Amino acid sequence: MEEKLKQLLTDKPAVEDKDISTLFKIFQIEPSTSQRSICLQLESAKDVKGTVQLICSNATGDHFFVDLLIAQFSNRNNSEFVSFVSKTANKPSMRAVCQRISSIMEKCRKDEDRKLESRVVLLVSLIASCSSLRISNDESRQWVSFLANKTNTDDVSLKIALATILASPNLMLDQVSFRDEKIGKSLSSFFSYLHSLIQKPEYAPLSNVMILIYVHLVTDNAEDLSILLSNILGHKVPKTLSKQPFVKELYIANAINQQDVAQKAANINITKRLNATMSGYLPVHCICAMLHWRSFSKYSTSINEWVKTQMLECHTPIHPIVPHLLENFASSCIPSETYPHFNQSIDEQFFQEIFSGEIFDDSRLVIRILSLAFLIAFTFKLDSSSNKEGGTIKTPKAYSQSLWKSIPIRYLLIVADMRHSDFQHIRLMLQRYLVLSLPHLLPEQIHFDSFKGQTTHIFTRGKRNVVPVSEFGCALEDATNGHGFFKLSKLTDLLLNLTIQSQMPHFENILQAMTVSLDEERWPRALVEKLVLLWERFDSVLPRRLHEDTIRLWLKSSQASQIPNLDDRDNDFIISHTPLILFRADSRVFKSPPHLKCFCRLLSFYLAASRDANYLKLTRAIAYNTKSEMAEKEELLRSFIGTQRLAVVQVFIELCDGNPKDIPNLEEIQQILCSQIHQFFIADTHLPKLVHFNMYPLRLIPVIVKKVPSTHVLINSINELLTGGNLERRIFTIVLMTELLENYKIPPAFAALTLISDLLDTLISNIINEEFIILMLNITNSLARLIMLSPFHAEHFLATIYRTRKLALNRLALYTSYTKARISPEQKLIEMIDKVLEKLPKLPE
Template sequence: MLLLMAIHFHSSQLTWICDHMCNTLGMRINIRQSTMGKMKQIFTQDVFPEQVVASRSVNIPVTPNLNANMSGFLPIHCVLQLLKSQAFTKHRVNIKTWIYNQICASVSPLHPLLPSLIEAYVTSILVVPNKATQELAVNQPITEEEILKVFGDKVLDQTGNENFTAHLLLLYYLLLYEENSMSLASQPNRLQLVGLIRYKTEFLADIPIRYIVQQAEKEHPYSSLFSTLLRLLATHFPHLSLVEDWMEDTTSESQFVLQHKAKNITTEMIESGLSMMVERPERAGIVLKRLYAERPIKIWPFAPTILKFLPNTLDSNVSRYIQELYKKVWLRLNTVLPRSLWALTIKALQHNNGASALKEENLIQDPLQVLQCDARVYRCPTVLSIVIRVLQSSLAASRSHLSRLVNQKIFATGQLTQTNNREEYKNVLTAAQDSAAVQLLLEACLETEDDRKSFSNMMTLREVRGVVCSFLHQMFIADPPLAKLVHFQGYPRELLPVTCLGIPSMHICLDFIAELLSQPDFQKQIFAIDLISNISQQYPLPKSLSLARLAINTMYTFLSVLTQEDRRELYMPTLPALVRICQVFPTLSEDCITFLNQLGRMCVSVTSVRSDIFLLPAAAAQRSEEMEGPKLRMRRVPKPDIFDERTDIAVANKLFAQQVELTVKEILQNCLENNASA
């Protein structure tokens, strides 16, 4: 108590001393602060100088089983006040060991001063070295070895009543250290960051971060720390804080647990059950139910055995019920050590020789490896949803990893001059990864010959497209520039009806279609016109009408500047798009018909002229042969017909003109139907 009073005398907190004395005596007395000057002088100069206070605080024993139920003034009050007043830093006293021991000695319910203690300690660690002395902060970060002593394998062996206080506090320390160190690195004029420690990505991956945070959410004694942990987790480990993961119900129903939790789970039981998914699905279902009924931390040791049978779920003869049960078990495992589970999952789905060498770091460095799996995955919606979950998490982890690399470079060199360039390179790389993933998933949605063989295959393809479109919708909402990048890159036009119908966020394309239409590339212009027509069907908005009118005017403008071959190349694929536009916006039918009539007349005129030209050389050649006689015809050397190519062009122009005529008739028919219905 005297030590605590001395600390407050040093910090001139006289009001707190008065309140403290009243609480200790159990009575309310009036103490004038003006009369406490002599007492302050005795405490601060004779009895407890600040250096003595700081050095003695290190030797105070930690409080065993520190929790919120303890009252009175504890050693944590003294140490916290000294940390806030920077007494340890001023007198070069290392308090790290005491902090670590007190964290390990804490139990539930959480003492309200422990989070503040960790915050003050992290602040005392992350101090820019003095330019004159070049001395680092006296308090050093808690080492990885010390943290692993608390974590290690203990978390995986705990029962439901185990205490998570030390784990939560150390996790809070790690996340807060990451937050403050990155904030320090981003500040200008911080040129002396050399020597500050950063924790390795591999070390952080071995900690069941998400599982511990979920425990804080479920257990009331830790609820005060949950919101802060979740904020830090979402900032620095976005791959562990996906919305889908937090929306999953990780708690089993009590009746379900009592029914399927009778026997202990063994490796032999899992192998015998999951190996019979096709022959004995009821046995596989019982095993999966038992796995689902257990706590995730308890079934994690069986993860390699469970993932070994993931390829078996791709068999077309495996029931959907078994596949869904397997997915539920996978989602529960995903709450423990996600990165390890992702690597096991992709290894199981890859058949090449490099799959055995796949490591967790490989998925972070190259997330596209997730999609290099068995082709059957793209026709199995349940397993595809698992792979997409891994892909989504890997992309987020890759972005976080690249950000850490940029910051680590700053910490290693202490230079900020090239930070902007590094950020640009990082953004370009992440955009390339995201767009490549989108393109690969869109390619998987293309209809194949096998899909057309049966109605069930078409229904499976439809469900696969739904899973992919749902994921792309999330990506486009999270990063709208990604949608622009993907559509400027382009993809098969037969998928436009799928994406416009299945991705609710496709309306954001209305912001850049005009720019896409102005590109000097026929394929991009065709894609833009087709995109306008499909989006207009889903979103018949005034902006869609303006863009549709712009597309028609652009096509009309090109009539006078393009050759017949270029006109055929540009307009032939866009004729169905004009029909769709007129169906959605009947007011544009007149403009479309005017444009098509002009296009048709030009096609007919060019075809007629070229047909006459083609006939003249053939007739002349026939007359020449009649005049030359047999002798000359025998001397003639056979040559290829130079007019074959022109004849093909004439036929193509004629077919093009016919298609234009059919398009006009279809638009007129739609107009008549609209008038009749009106």
């Protein structure tokens, strides 16, 4: 019989109808040979049509039929059988396969063969992926009903059945134009059955899958849904979401709701060692979407522990979903009118532990950068929230000033920038929120230079050249007590040659040294400058702590203007009272050039912090103010910032005044202060005019004009300064214009002299009074200089001086006594003019 079977199957290119009848008889006599025979026929790839007839006949067992088709459809790319039945021309063969599957489904239901039933579910998932599959309405209802079996309790089989329903729109009629009621009832009942199962802990894997499916359906994420279904079914599933509106609607309504998703998603396992090399849809994607919907806060489900744990499991390179997770979580922690409920934020103790210990510990670098990203996003959203302005909605508590003080913000930003490939995704979020809320903390090139040439993988274990903190502290104490500076100078030189990682442990000692070294007469200038270099290095790591601690030490000094309860004031107090409170620091700071440089950096830092804090308040005001009110507030804020800068510049100009004999470093101090004034003038183009409209001592005009290059802009504002009847301002303007022309011999400067000439002509042509005499007393020397500087106006100014002398002589007759006349302003003016005329050329005849 074996020989007869082999002859029928191999000797002919096609199996004829009479041969098929013979094969049926052989299979009935020996059923065991049917499996070998059909496998042999499939391997030979001859007469697939006849093989289909044999497979679909009752001569083959149900288990064999199902297993055989699973094997063929699982390897569909290399299967002649699948290729044959999938062709449109071979519809009868596909119909025969479908009819045999339908009959097996009926037997499974009657016999309750769970093993065979699970295999049929898998087969249906495979065959349903064929685009050529066309089944009748009755078969569609039967197959969907079979997949939606409410007696099935196998976790894997249920996931396959669910995935098959979602991945196979061709199992049902067009869902867009027609919805079959029977199929709808079957699916609704099945989804409700799944909903009841996932309440049990043993169905946690099924629950996780259903949560992910729910998220994809709600967000219309067809791409990730097809990937998820492909992973479940073991073969590629195309994007079919748009063809399944009926199934989507029934699933969302019956399988799982948002409250279930929120409660169960909080228990989803985190992704271990999450990084950018991981692809596909991860649990963090699901949590991120649900945070965006505010599902957890809506149903009072705690999610902060999950977020904390996932943050701790993040590694480099940072996964691109992590910034979205942190931002969505930060948003969900802030209530609003639309969303009054909010998630509990991460407790402050967690962040205090994260930022405690060694600053340059590379093992904590990732979690610290992620923590900073969350903190800056949460704080900005809280500070800019309209609810904070006395609203009725309860708001979460802000993180303390002590926590912010401990965060090495600039260092973390610098590392994120230097290791761009590791932190490229989180870096963008950090920069965005820092620009919005704390731009004064963004690192500049000078801060990057502190790490130039050093490895970004911080803190390498092993031997390092270090200066012991205790030894440096003892040397500082000896120097403070007058026991010499040799040891401290030597240790400072060693410390300057080390990396910033080795310098940071000396933070407190350097701050203390910056205070005791104010006694400049006793401390060597070279040593103080080295201490300043170390102080500036720390600005690249802990800017806020550095500036706050330094200004507190200087404000507590015995030579400072005492501030009540300074220790009880937080950083907000300093910011809100900047700049005036900073000028109450130790007066010796303003007489020591190295310390004055540090003070200028402190002042710039706090002015920027004050500006940023006020802009945040303005952002919060947008929610409850009209456009015209906002425009008014913006104008007021600009005026306030301008007033702050004006006050600073005026104080700086006052500090430029003094006697070089009393202040040996006056020239250097003036240069430092004028450099700062120059920066202020560049930042605010209206400021130079305001400063000079308010005026300052005439003796300081040469200093300001020579050392502040941006004062040349005042040449175009001479007309505004001259207008009005203010005598002091006219004197100030003419003296100022003389200095400007001395330094900037440009056409607009010479044109401005015409205005001065016209003014003097107007005044001298009217009644001459004491005010005119005082004016000429103060500007005669300036006019003499203008004669030498401007040949275009020399003759006119010389004539003005001669006319003034004659008028002064005439006014001497008004005095009742010779004694009064000799001490009169007119006599002083005549004597001054005579001295000036000796040095000037004669007026031509």
